[in-house]
Amino acid sequence: MKTMKKTALSRKGRATSDVLADLQSYGAHDPDYKSGRLWSLVYYLDEEYTAFQAEAYQAFSSANGLNPTAFKSLKQFETEIITGVSEMLHGTPEVCGVVTSGGTESCLLAVKTYRDMARARGVKRPEMVLPVTAHVAWFKASEYFDVKVRLLPLDKDLRADVRKLPRLINRNTVMILGSAPEYPHGTIDPIEAFGEIAQKNRVPLHVDACVGGFILPFMEMNGQKLPLWDYRVPGVTSISADIHKYGFASKGASTITYRNLDYLKHQMFVQQDWPGGVFASPALLGTRPGGAYAAAWAAMQYFGKTGYRDLARRTIQAFTTMRKGVLAIPELYVMGDPSGPLLAYGSRDPEVNIYAVGDQMDAKGWKVNRLQNPDGLHAMITAGHLEVVDEYLKDLRDAVATVKADPTLASAGSAATYGMMSHLPMRGMVRQKVLDMFAQMYQAGGQDMDMHATTAPGQGLVGRVQALAEKAAHWYVERAQRKAAGR
Numbered sequence: 261m262k263t264m265k266k267t268a269l270s271r272k273g274r275a276t277s278d279v280l281a282d283l284q285s286y287g288a289h290d291p292d293y294k295s296g297r298l299w300s301l302v303y304y305l306d307e308e309y310t311a312f313q314a315e316a317y318q319a320f321s322s323a324n325g326l327n328p329t330a331f332k333s334l335k336q337f338e339t340e341i342i343t344g345v346s347e348m349l350h351g352t353p354e355v356c357g358v359v360t361s362g363g364t365e366s367c368l369l370a371v372k373t374y375r376d377m378a379r380a381r382g383v384k385r386p387e388m389v390l391p392v393t394a395h396v397a398w399f400k401a402s403e404y405f406d407v408k409v410r411l412l413p414l415d416k417d418l419r420a421d422v423r424k425l426p427r428l429i430n431r432n433t434v435m436i437l438g439s440a441p442e443y444p445h446g447t448i449d450p451i452e453a454f455g456e457i458a459q460k461n462r463v464p465l466h467v468d469a470c471v472g473g474f475i476l477p478f479m480e481m482n483g484q485k486l487p488l489w490d491y492r493v494p495g496v497t498s499i500s501a502d503i504h505k506y507g508f509a510s511k512g513a514s515t516i517t518y519r520n521l522d523y524l525k526h527q528m529f530v531q532q533d534w535p536g537g538v539f540a541s542p543a544l545l546g547t548r549p550g551g552a553y554a555a556a557w558a559a560m561q562y563f564g565k566t567g568y569r570d571l572a573r574r575t576i577q578a579f580t581t582m583r584k585g586v587l588a589i590p591e592l593y594v595m596g597d598p599s600g601p602l603l604a605y606g607s608r609d610p611e612v613n614i615y616a617v618g619d620q621m622d623a624k625g626w627k628v629n630r631l632q633n634p635d636g637l638h639a640m641i642t643a644g645h646l647e648v649v650d651e652y653l654k655d656l657r658d659a660v661a662t663v664k665a666d667p668t669l670a671s672a673g674s675a676a677t678y679g680m681m682s683h684l685p686m687r688g689m690v691r692q693k694v695l696d697m698f699a700q701m702y703q704a705g706g707q708d709m710d711m712h713a714t715t716a717p718g719q720g721l722v723g724r725v726q727a728l729a730e731k732a733a734h735w736y737v738e739r740a741q742r743k744a745a746g747r
């Protein structure tokens with residue numbers, strides 16, 4: 261019998277109360293971010309603040325920033341947001357910019373801008389230098405805009421190795437990227453050193469402060485000593501900073517600012533001959549969501565410098581507790597040199613598989629992201645985590661002890677899948693497998709991707725690839741166990 265696929269398009273329409281009740285029920289199995297169990301994706305304060313954001317969003321949810329001359333309110337929000345961001349980042353009055361839909365849009369735009377700037381001076385095969393730890397949005401931009409990546413390796417402390425930067429620059433280099441901080445380990449790249457090299461070679465330098473933009477300035481105001489990374493560094497030509505992360509705005513708000521209009525104008529798109537009218541667009545989107553701009557403006561107004569300083573203080577308190585707590589577990593180490601707000605940790609004990617520790621943490625109700633190269637677990641820390649960090653650390657100690665007592669946990673649950681995905685030498689095969697699984701989620705009526713499920717020996721090419729991948733994974737796990745046992 262054919263089963264009915266669920267559809268958002270109801271047959272006859274439904275009462276709003278029914279629809280809203282259903283909405284709530286759909287959310288019942290989402291991660292429990294309100295009680296701090298989730299360590300990524302969400303920046304949550306409390307219900308009162310969420311309602312305030314919702315009201316600001318709702319007031320402008322129909323407004324469209326596509327044409328900046330139509331909704332003057334939205335342009336005004338945008339102008340005031342960019343002015344505030346420029347001040348926060350120590351910009352001069354020439355600093356200019358645009359509100360975007362998120363960090364990824366800001367990163368994509370920087371690449372498009374610098375590629376087009378280089379094109380204007382005749383560069384045909386554009387390249388950019390990205391530290392290995394650059395956010396994946398930059399690799400996406402490379403694919404989308406056909407800008408070749410030259411990877412800047414990390415040194416032994418997982419810091420972008422600035423000594424190797426000059427030799428990666430050539431006449432096709434359209435930009436250099438640094439992050440403040442980078443996503444995987446929370447380390448701030450050596451932006452001042454990058455800036456000197458960028459200036460010497462006359463190459464633009466973008467700082468990805470999607471994570472740090474709305475917290476590092478306030479950590480500094482609170483007295484924390486940090487390396488310089490913003491417009492105070494002369495070589496920095498642009499910065500991305502997300503309001504929907506540590507700015508605590510509703511989703512859909514980031515910024516990209518440039519040192520001056522000479523850069524920004526290469527981001528703009530103009531089509532003067534379109535039958536629909538002369539068209540100009542400052543960013544990637546056509547329709548630009550008014551609600552997101554209003555909510556972002558409202559967030560900045562509400563917190564102000566004192567509010568953001570207070571959030572930064574509590575966040576760093578939670579971060580410091582976490583860092584010390586992880587360091588106190590002899591089997592674990594903290595990766596790189598994070599200054600906050602995020603950190604990553606791995607295992608220094610061959611008997612403790614860190615992905616298996618992740619599974620134990622999942623089982624205790626925490627949601628933690630996995631890293632690779634090296635294997636690790638990740639925590640994007642917010643002020644709300646201050647309430648739960650001690651409980652997290654207690655569970656982490658227990659999780660490590662459980663895994664140490666039973667190393668076979670490394671080949672069970674999602675640990676086996678993550679282990680396979682990060683260690684299999686055939687990276688093309690891993691890519692293909694992920695692509696197949698991911699694509700299936702987007703079929704009409706698509707299925708969830710369950711990292712804990714063991715792969716069934718499927719049919720056809722995909723099945724054979726999966727079976728091969730699994731064999732290789734078992735071989736790897738067994739080898740790791742043999743090594744751990746000293747055999």
Ligand SMILES: Cc1ncc(COP(=O)(O)O)c(C=O)c1O
Pocket residue numbers: 362363364365367395397439441442443468469470471502514
């Ligand atoms: C450093 C960095 N840049 C860019 C992004 C992309 O931001 P978004 O998820 O808002 O597109 C992220 C997301 O975590 C990030 O950590």
